[in-house]
Amino acid sequence: MIRRLVLDVLKPHKPDVIELSEALSKLDGIEGINIIIYEIDQQVENAKVIIVGNGIDFENIKKKIEEMGATIHSVDEVAAGKIIVEEVKTPQDRFARM
Amino acid sequence: MIRRLVLDVLKPHKPDVIELSEALSKLDGIEGINIIIYEIDQQVENAKVIIVGNGIDFENIKKKIEEMGATIHSVDEVAAGKIIVEEVKTPQDRFARM
Amino acid sequence: MIRRLVLDVLKPHKPDVIELSEALSKLDGIEGINIIIYEIDQQVENAKVIIVGNGIDFENIKKKIEEMGATIHSVDEVAAGKIIVEEVKTPQDRFARM
Amino acid sequence: MIRRLVLDVLKPHKPDVIELSEALSKLDGIEGINIIIYEIDQQVENAKVIIVGNGIDFENIKKKIEEMGATIHSVDEVAAGKIIVEEVKTPQDRFARM
Amino acid sequence: MIRRLVLDVLKPHKPDVIELSEALSKLDGIEGINIIIYEIDQQVENAKVIIVGNGIDFENIKKKIEEMGATIHSVDEVAAGKIIVEEVKTPQDRFARM
Amino acid sequence: MIRRLVLDVLKPHKPDVIELSEALSKLDGIEGINIIIYEIDQQVENAKVIIVGNGIDFENIKKKIEEMGATIHSVDEVAAGKIIVEEVKTPQDRFARM
Amino acid sequence: MIRRLVLDVLKPHKPDVIELSEALSKLDGIEGINIIIYEIDQQVENAKVIIVGNGIDFENIKKKIEEMGATIHSVDEVAAGKIIVEEVKTPQDRFARM
Numbered sequence: 001m002i003r004r005l006v007l008d009v010l011k012p013h014k015p016d017v018i019e020l021s022e023a024l025s026k027l028d029g030i031e032g033i034n035i036i037i038y039e040i041d042q043q044v045e046n047a048k049v050i051i052v053g054n055g056i057d058f059e060n061i062k063k064k065i066e067e068m069g070a071t072i073h074s075v076d077e078v079a080a081g082k083i084i085v086e087e088v089k090t091p092q093d094r095f096a097r098m
Numbered sequence: 099m100i101r102r103l104v105l106d107v108l109k110p111h112k113p114d115v116i117e118l119s120e121a122l123s124k125l126d127g128i129e130g131i132n133i134i135i136y137e138i139d140q141q142v143e144n145a146k147v148i149i150v151g152n153g154i155d156f157e158n159i160k161k162k163i164e165e166m167g168a169t170i171h172s173v174d175e176v177a178a179g180k181i182i183v184e185e186v187k188t189p190q191d192r193f194a195r196m
Numbered sequence: 197m198i199r200r201l202v203l204d205v206l207k208p209h210k211p212d213v214i215e216l217s218e219a220l221s222k223l224d225g226i227e228g229i230n231i232i233i234y235e236i237d238q239q240v241e242n243a244k245v246i247i248v249g250n251g252i253d254f255e256n257i258k259k260k261i262e263e264m265g266a267t268i269h270s271v272d273e274v275a276a277g278k279i280i281v282e283e284v285k286t287p288q289d290r291f292a293r294m
Numbered sequence: 295m296i297r298r299l300v301l302d303v304l305k306p307h308k309p310d311v312i313e314l315s316e317a318l319s320k321l322d323g324i325e326g327i328n329i330i331i332y333e334i335d336q337q338v339e340n341a342k343v344i345i346v347g348n349g350i351d352f353e354n355i356k357k358k359i360e361e362m363g364a365t366i367h368s369v370d371e372v373a374a375g376k377i378i379v380e381e382v383k384t385p386q387d388r389f390a391r392m
Numbered sequence: 393m394i395r396r397l398v399l400d401v402l403k404p405h406k407p408d409v410i411e412l413s414e415a416l417s418k419l420d421g422i423e424g425i426n427i428i429i430y431e432i433d434q435q436v437e438n439a440k441v442i443i444v445g446n447g448i449d450f451e452n453i454k455k456k457i458e459e460m461g462a463t464i465h466s467v468d469e470v471a472a473g474k475i476i477v478e479e480v481k482t483p484q485d486r487f488a489r490m
Numbered sequence: 491m492i493r494r495l496v497l498d499v500l501k502p503h504k505p506d507v508i509e510l511s512e513a514l515s516k517l518d519g520i521e522g523i524n525i526i527i528y529e530i531d532q533q534v535e536n537a538k539v540i541i542v543g544n545g546i547d548f549e550n551i552k553k554k555i556e557e558m559g560a561t562i563h564s565v566d567e568v569a570a571g572k573i574i575v576e577e578v579k580t581p582q583d584r585f586a587r588m
Numbered sequence: 589m590i591r592r593l594v595l596d597v598l599k600p601h602k603p604d605v606i607e608l609s610e611a612l613s614k615l616d617g618i619e620g621i622n623i624i625i626y627e628i629d630q631q632v633e634n635a636k637v638i639i640v641g642n643g644i645d646f647e648n649i650k651k652k653i654e655e656m657g658a659t660i661h662s663v664d665e666v667a668a669g670k671i672i673v674e675e676v677k678t679p680q681d682r683f684a685r686m
Binding site: 565 | 592618621623624626628638639662664681
Binding site: 228233236244289 | 467472480
């Protein structure tokens with residue numbers, strides 16, 4: 001059971017971030033959505049999309065995102081199971097500046 | 099259902115930030131407002147506006163902000179759904195210094 | 197309803213910070229005050245004043261501050277509404293070192 | 295009794311991170327899984343896998359990971375016992391940037 | 393009503409920090425004291441003194457500190473009112489490295 | 491009564507970190523173990539071992555670690571007593587980068 | 589009433605940190621002890637000793653530390669009173685990197 005997703009999404013300016021978040025938050029199994037616009041170009045916006053729920057259907061999310069003219073660039077984090085497990089930092093983390 | 103918005107707003111010195119925050123906090127569906135003035139020029143002020151509520155009506159917010167002579171420069175974050183989802187940091191975050 | 201204010205205040209050495217904080221904390225609608233002296237010159241002190249309450253009357257605060265020989269240099273943050281909304285960090289924050 | 299594992303895993307693009315996390319979260323003794331993709335190459339992805347449970351069977355985890363075409367590159371942290379013990383920082387930590 | 397004070401105090405080596413903290417903690421209206429020695433010279437010690445209470449009498453504190461041969465160099469923070477208000481960070485903070 | 495230990499341990503690759511943590515977590519008086527591998531060489535691994543319990547027997551721990559072919563390089567932190575006391579930072583800390 | 593002490597202690601290798609922490613934790617009025625070894629030389633070890641209790645007797649602590657061949661190099665922090673007061677950061681803190 002998928003509990004949380006962090007997606008990197010490329011979207012056109014229209015539909016806007018308000019519409020995209022409302023559309024995603026209405027899908028089955030979704031408890032909440034957070035969308036952060038972290039870069040704006042002339043044609044597109046880069047958005048970090050965090051989705052929390054009980055039994056998130058990834059294909060459903062993907063379909064809705066594409067229906068709105070956007071594309072999933074990458075899936076950066078997935079939490080699955082009975083509980084939402086958070087990241088644990090270790091000295092082996094290669095991604096220095098986190 | 100929109101639960102939280104982070105807006106970048108450009109406002110004239112008058113009406114002041116006290117008046118703007120009071121006006122926004124009285125709108126339907128709003129539980130609280132935080133306005134931070136992060137830059138002041140001779141003519142205008144740059145404000146970061148955080149709005150929390152149950153069912154925030156973005157068009158309503160926008161109308162009130164414009165009525166007060168200010169403009170929304172960008173929508174930087176939207177949280178929607180039954181719960182307010184917070185950001186999750188990942189190594190893929192391109193915006194290094196956050 | 198104003199719930200929290202962050203003010204940048206310029207004050208003379210007398211009345212001192214103890215007197216100023218006691219005077220402000222007695223005003224109607226005030227639950228608590230925090231005053232931080234962050235710069236001291238020969239003639240004046242720069243103070244960051246944080247005011248928390250239920251229905252803070254800004255004009256009242258301003259009047260009391262001026263009665264004590266001090267002036268409000270800027271209003272840096274205002275929280276209004278039923279709940280006190282805290283700041284949310286986003287990658288669009290232009291004020292880098294916060 | 296193993297309570298938490300942090301693994302560094304090398305995986306092919308397919309099966310994807312959604313499938314891998316769902317498969318691992320269904321194993322006996324697992325309460326939750328978090329998978330973070332921290333590097334993507336043409337052929338493979340580097341993933342940090344955090345597994346929380348009551349009595350995690352490492353051999354079972356390893357078998358499932360390998361069934362899905364991935365390999366455990368290293369075991370970076372293990373928590374065992376009645377409670378999950380978190381890291382404690384000390385001045386002797388040689389791994390400076392943690 | 394003063395609830396918390398942060399003082400910068402210059403003290404001789406004797407009486408020592410144990411005696412000073414015990415003496416201050418016994419004054420009326422004081423709930424607790426924290427004294428941090430942050431610099432030691434041949435003759436004197438620089439101490440940061442944090443005082444928490446319900447109705448702290450600053451003149452009383454000052455008198456006791458001076459009785460023990462020490463002097464208040466500055467009053468760096470005052471919290472007053474029904475609740476103890478903590479500092480709130482804003483982009484206007486001029487004191488960069490806090 | 492020893493409540494928490496932080497040990498720097500040098501271990502061979504075999505027995506692995508899973509076996510070591512399971513063996514230590516079964517000793518009397520142990521509530522939980524966390525082992526972090528922070529450096530791997532061809533012959534050995536450097537591990538930070540955190541042990542939490544009610545009445546930890548250090549000699550017992552040491553014996554078990556040595557039985558498994560590993561050695562305690564140093565004892566970096568010890569918490570003893572009825573409660574587990576955490577570190578307190580002070581300006582006198584000479585170990586700058588903690 | 590002393591509630592918490594932070595001491596900088598110079599100790600010989602023997603008795604070791606386990607023995608020192610057990611001995612101190614058994615003294616009257618002590619609830620818990622944390623000893624961090626932050627530097628090891630050929631002859632001595634530098635230890636940061638944090639002591640929490642209800643009515644800590646400093647002379648008693650000092651006597652026990654000296655009985656074990658160690659010496660108190662400095663008293664870096666003292667908390668006294670009915671409650672344990674924690675440090676509060678201010679822009680006047682001269683000890684920059686804390």
